[in-house]
Amino acid sequence: MASSLEIRFIVCVYGCIATSPVRSFPSHGLDAFDDLKSLVTVDSGTGGVALFKRRRSGGEVLVYKRDRSLGGREVPVGKREENWPTTRKTTPLSSNDYNDEKKAKITRLRNRRKEELPQWWPQLLNSGSILNEMINREEYQRMANRLIRAMMDNKMSGKDISENDIIQLRHICKTFGVRASIETANARDSLYRAAINLVLSYCEIIANKSTSVQINGEDARQFIAGLADNIGLENTRAARMVSAAVAARTRSRILQAWALEVQDKHSEALFELSKVCVIHRVFPPEESSPEMEMVARGLENHLSSEQRESILESLFTICGEDTHRSLVEALGLVGIKDSQDKSGATVKMDS
Incomplete structure (x- = not known):
């Protein structure tokens, strides 16, 4: 049966064949063999195989030895310093170029995604009416939470979140200055996506372009931004969800x-x-x-x-x-x- 070391070498050679032209195979094969030699040495006294594993810090190399009495388990036996070349010939075994390109792409995407609110995002008005000082908010808080539970139960049973429930939730939170409590981020996102679809559907049924879009007597922008605040959704995330739905x-x-x-x-x-x-x-x-x-x-x-x-x-x-x-x-x-x-x-x- 082939040893794990032989299997590694076969994998290296196969990688050269799969990713390189035939005429370049000999040079890549030599590179693979050189890489393998730099990682393995044979103990002349016992005939055992020692593996060198480099730390991330650079030239310091840990030396491992397979102990037959432990079933071939790798045991650290020492360390040595080795001057690794600052540059190496790129081979099919090296993934540095790929990783660098991937990191650069991620960085570009992150830089493009500005953590700023769009210009249309409104300045939120103070929640609640002038009667807030005279009412017992706890009862309306319970009403909002019951409404949330009912919507989530419907969602779990395969039913769509009711548009009327969304409008009623916004009305309670806005009028009485309360916030809805939602257990999970997924549930909150699901509710907000349903609200966005509601608002965009209202936009689509407006026949006269000069007519402002209102939902339950409230401007559409104020409605969707206010609801995000009511359910504890971060403004920047809410705005990104709206932008994605518009797209x-x-x-x-x-x-x-x-x-x-x-x-x-x-x-x-x-x-x-x-x-x-x-x-x-x-x-x-x-x-x-x-x-x-x-x-x-x-x-x-x-x-x-x-x-x-x-x-x-x-x-x-x-x-x-x-x-x-x-x-x-x-x-x-x-x-x-x-x-x-x-x-x-x-x-x-x-x-």
Whole structure:
């Protein structure tokens, strides 16, 4: 039976074959063998095998020996210093380049994700009415908690969270200055996503663009931001969830509009695009947002440049001066030239 050492060498050689051209195999094989020799030595007195394992600190090397009396277990027997070269020839065995690239990519993504609230995020008003000093908040706190438990029970039983329950929860918390208690972060996120869908659906049914979107007599932005505070959700996380939902709606409505256009249902296609206009007016994405970049990449896989330009012209017609730059970014047409001349409308460059 092959020893573990032989198996390691075979794996090294196989890695060379799988990842390298045939003509470069001999050189990579020698590199693999050199790596193996630097890790293994044979005790001339006993014939045992000693393994060198380098610490993270650099040149200090621990020496291990397989003790046959312990069933071949590796036992530390000493250490030695070794001057490791500062640079080594890159081989298929080395993953430094891959790790560095991966770390750089993660850093870029983190830098792009600003921990700032979007410009549309409202300044929250003081919760509760002037009667707060005269009422017993404990009763309303219990009401809010009972409502939360009922919504979570419905969720666990496979039912959707009721829109009326969400509106009632916001009303109780806002009017009487109480906060809802939610046991887990997943439950809180699930409730908030349902609330976001509720708000975006309200935006989509608004026929007149000049009409502000209100939910239970409250501005849509104030409603969704206030609810985040009511359930103890961090503002920046809540804003990211809204941005993600806006991106998802943007993508789905644009694809649906084009599908209707292909079926010669032009008026219905325009209605789908009008929903996108309202959503971007109420919750405008930040300029050059990663969410709109992802939407653009997704749409490029389904729609040609000419098709996306056609959709953009329709958006200019529907949205008029309310056509935000974010819609141009969502279609991947930021570099389009003379958009005003082609559509007769002005692209609103601010978000």
